Amino acid sequence: xxxxxxxxxxxxxxxxxxxxxxxxxxxxxxxxxxxxxxxxxxxxxxxxxxxxxxxxxxxxxxxxxxxxxxxxxxxxxxxxxxxxxxxxxxxxxxxxxxxxxxxxxxxxxxxxxxxxxxxxxxxxxxxxxxxxxxxxxxxxxxxxxxxxxxxxxxxxxxxxxxxxxxxxxxxxxxxxxxxxxxxxxxxxxxxxxxxxxxxxxxxxxxxxxxxxxxxxxxxxxxxxxxxxxxxxxxxxxxxxxxxxxxxxxxxxxxxxxxxxxxxxxxxxxxxxxxxxxxxxxxxxxxxxxxxxxxxxxxxxxxxxxxx
Amino acid sequence: xxxxxxxxxxxxxxxxxxxxxxxxxxxxxxxxxxxxxxxxxxxxxxxxxxxxxxxxxxxxxxxxxxxxxxxxxxxxxxxxxxxxxxxxxxxxxxxxxxxxxxxxxxxxxxxxxxxxxxxxxxxxxxxxxxxxxxxxxxxxxxxxxxxxxxxxxxxxxxxxxxxxxxxxxxxxxxxxxxxxxxxxxxxxxxxxxxxxxxxxxxxxxxxxxxxxxxxxxxxxxxxxxxxxxxxxxxxxxxxxxxxxxxxxxxxxxxxxxxxxxxxxxxxxxxxxxxxx
Numbered sequence: 111x112x113x114x115x116x117x118x119x120x121x122x123x124x125x126x127x128x129x130x131x132x133x134x135x136x137x138x139x140x141x142x143x144x145x146x147x148x149x150x151x152x153x154x155x156x157x158x159x160x161x162x163x164x165x166x167x168x169x170x171x172x173x174x175x176x177x178x179x180x181x182x183x184x185x186x187x188x189x190x191x192x193x194x195x196x197x198x199x200x201x202x203x204x205x206x207x208x209x210x211x212x213x214x215x216x217x218x219x220x221x222x223x224x225x226x227x228x229x230x231x232x233x234x235x236x237x238x239x240x241x242x243x244x245x246x247x248x249x250x251x252x253x254x255x256x257x258x259x260x261x262x263x264x265x266x267x268x269x270x271x272x273x274x275x276x277x278x279x280x281x282x283x284x285x286x287x288x289x290x291x292x293x294x295x296x297x298x299x300x301x302x303x304x305x306x307x308x309x310x311x312x313x314x315x316x317x318x319x320x321x322x323x324x325x326x327x328x329x330x331x332x333x334x335x336x337x338x339x340x341x342x343x344x345x346x347x348x349x350x351x352x353x354x355x356x357x358x359x360x361x362x363x364x365x366x367x368x369x370x371x372x373x374x375x376x377x378x379x380x381x382x383x384x385x386x387x388x389x390x391x392x393x394x395x396x397x398x399x400x401x402x403x404x405x406x407x408x409x410x411x412x413x414x415x416x417x
Numbered sequence: 418x419x420x421x422x423x424x425x426x427x428x429x430x431x432x433x434x435x436x437x438x439x440x441x442x443x444x445x446x447x448x449x450x451x452x453x454x455x456x457x458x459x460x461x462x463x464x465x466x467x468x469x470x471x472x473x474x475x476x477x478x479x480x481x482x483x484x485x486x487x488x489x490x491x492x493x494x495x496x497x498x499x500x501x502x503x504x505x506x507x508x509x510x511x512x513x514x515x516x517x518x519x520x521x522x523x524x525x526x527x528x529x530x531x532x533x534x535x536x537x538x539x540x541x542x543x544x545x546x547x548x549x550x551x552x553x554x555x556x557x558x559x560x561x562x563x564x565x566x567x568x569x570x571x572x573x574x575x576x577x578x579x580x581x582x583x584x585x586x587x588x589x590x591x592x593x594x595x596x597x598x599x600x601x602x603x604x605x606x607x608x609x610x611x612x613x614x615x616x617x618x619x620x621x622x623x624x625x626x627x628x629x630x631x632x633x634x635x636x637x638x639x640x641x642x643x644x645x646x647x648x649x650x651x652x653x654x655x656x657x658x659x660x661x662x663x664x665x666x667x668x669x670x671x672x673x674x675x676x677x678x679x680x681x682x683x684x685x686x687x688x689x690x691x692x693x
Contacts, residue, residue, distance in 0.1 A: 121597050128598040129515055132507040136569060137525065139504065143566035144532045147543035154546065166546060211433045218430055228676055229437040231683060232444065235672040237627035239644040240665040243651060244447050247658060253459050255446055291440065292687070294433075299688045341534070348536045351629040351644070355651050369538040369630070376542040377634050389539040400534050 148393060151386045159382035166382070175387040186371040186388055188363040192278060196367065197346040200285040205339055207286070208293025209331075213323070215294075216301050223298075230291035238288070242355030245284045246271070249356070271357050274364040281353055281365050285346070293338060300334035301327070333407075340403040347396055368392055451662035458658045471663035483664055486646040490668070492557060493632075493642060494625035497564035501572045501621050502614055504565075509576035510606050514588055515598060526577075529570035537567065537630045545634055555637030563631045568621040575620070578689050579613025580606060616686035619679055626671055643668040 155175050160167045179186065215223060233241065248255045249270040257267050270280040309326060316322045328335075350369040353359065359370040372392065376385030450458050451472070457465035475483040512522055541563075548559040583606060591601045629644040636642060647668060650661040675683050 117595065121595065124597040124599060128602075129511055129517060132511040132598075132602075133517065133521070133525070135504040136508040136573065139562075139566050139569060140525070140528065140532070143544070143562060144540065145528065147540050147547065150543045150547065151539075154543070159546075166550060207436070211436060214430055215433045218433075222430070224680075226433055226437055227684060228680055229440055231676050231680065232440055232672075234687065235623050235675060235683065236669045237629070237644050237647075237672075239627070239629045239647050240669055243647055243661055243665050244443050246651065247447065247450065247662070248443055253658075255443075287439065290436070294436075295684065296688060344534050348538075350536075350538055351627075354629070355648060369536055372536075372538045372542065373630075373634070376545070382542065382546065385542045389542055392539050393535055396535055396539075397531050400531050404530075 148390075151390045151393070154382055154386035155390050157383050161380070171383065175383045176391075179384065179387050179391065183371075183384075183388075185363055185366060186368070186375075189359075189366040189368045189371045192363070192365060193347055193349070193367045196278065196282060196285070196349065197343045200282045200289070200346055201339060201342045203282070203286045204290045204293045204342065205335065207290045209297045209335065211290075211294050212297040212301055213327070215298060227295065230294055232291075233288050234292050234295075238351035239355060241284065241288055242352040245280075245287075245352070246355050249280055249284075272361055274361050277357050277361060277364040281356055284352055284356065285349065288352070289342065289346075293342070296338055297331070297334060300331055304330050337407055340407065344396060344399050344403060347392075447662045448666060450659060451666045453659055455657065455659050471657075471659040472667075474657075475660050475664050475667075481660070483643070483646055483667070486641055486643045487667060489557075489636070489640050490626055490642040490644070493560045493564055493640075494622050494628075496557075497561050497568060497625045498618055498622040500561070500565050501568040502618050505569060505572035505576045505617065506607070506610065506614060507602065509573060509580045510602050511598075512573075513577045513580040514583075514585070514606075526573070529573055532566075533570035541631055541634050544631070548635060554635065555640055557640055559635050560632060560640060560642070563635060564625040564628060567628070567631070568625055571624075572617045572621050575617040575686060575689055576610065576613060579610050579617070582613075583609050612682070612685075615679065616682040616689070619675055619682045620686040623672060623675065623683070626668075 154168070156170060156172060158169045158171045158174075160169070215226060218226075247253075249257075251257060251267070251269040251272060254270070256270065261267060268276055270276050304327075308330065309322070312322060312326045316325060347368065349367055350373070353365055353367060353370065357365040359366040359374075368388075372385055372388050375381050375388060452467045452469070453465045454468050454470070475481045477484075511517060512526070544559070544563055545554070548554050548556075548562075553559040587605060587609075588601055591605055596604070627644065628642070629648065632642040632645050633648070636645060643664070647661065647664050650657060650664060
């Protein structure tokens, strides 16, 4: 059927509207609720904000908030340090456990893998606050299950969440419990997508499973491993919910993380200007890490496709 | 060689099943606690008389409005998921198949990726100021808008991936038959990406349902969602462990339903979203 010229014009016009109209909602939402807030933060961070009957009274104070943040907010910087320690330790352990299990399960039966997948999905899909509530009960000093088990095998009772020596470690353990299954599922999918022919061809050259792992599997999996490592570490800067219920940042500043400082300064202490300065510094720092991670990953991908 | 391989396989499998037990143990323990009296929980009694009082307390006592909290969670996450899926799917079709200017794609997707990875808390303060100035603090609208913008980037990436899987030739053929882009979307893309929408929708719903950081600061007493209510259980003078466990179990139900009836979609969404 031939298209008449008039129809062609009408179709063109409809198509133009479609192209604009289909992207507009996404652009508007992201601009209004994610880009504008960054500018808003930049503006508020240079100000002192008081609330008068629900309306913000903004007084411009210049760089004072930033000056204070870099000289007089030790709790925030303790939080930065803890967040970095937390991210590195938790994600490294998740990678080791998750990848090892994925290697092991790769050749398991289909039924076994499906049942395991169902169980491993649990920690990923339930609300993090529930995980916090659950582990708070498990790690409690007097009535917790973990100390109950420790007592029954003669180990000392530990105040997991209340002792500054153990608190950060406990929080890391909970996070490892929470996210190892995710790394497992991801690396398992990566392993399953590898070309079986490579392994068949390599059978002639490798002497044992260790060599196969060292010279075939790990090099092939390297992109997946690196991407997962980089992005999981950046994503663990989001941690808030579990720690909120487990320790509330304490004892002292033992488990203080960046998000805690921001939340406390903004909402408990009502220091909107300082909270904005903290948010902005965090946004810039994390965004820089995201860009770096992308450049490294992007370059590796390019090299691989060129090679 | 063969014997050793299977032996190693068994060892590794044992490790995975052991980990499965470590996941299930706490879950079963908290499930059992939700059916115990406070005194039995505190005494660490393993086999205690079963009671439904925790559930009764949180569901129909005067002090608790946990059913209302669950309802709030449902309203916010269902509405947000609906809007996210509509917005993400139409945008994904245009971005994946209609070649918008490169800088549009680059900025939109680049910022979506960065925003997705930034800590939520860095934005909550700004949202609070914005919504309060607009008189929206504590309303469903504020919570839903915050969930929409949070869910959008992931849904966008997932839907672009799924639309990319639809052969380019199909779209071209439909265009040659005189279809507008709108018609191509309605009659071709929409039916063919239903599976993808289910996966992305499941993931969007789960993260909106689980949200705590936003609801903690943007909701008020009437719009308080289930996760915030659970957190308040823990902060009361005397922690009611049984009720906290029961509330936790109830708020896990949607996730359990997804694992039972839509495991395929959840896994698909998780994996596709993580590799991008």
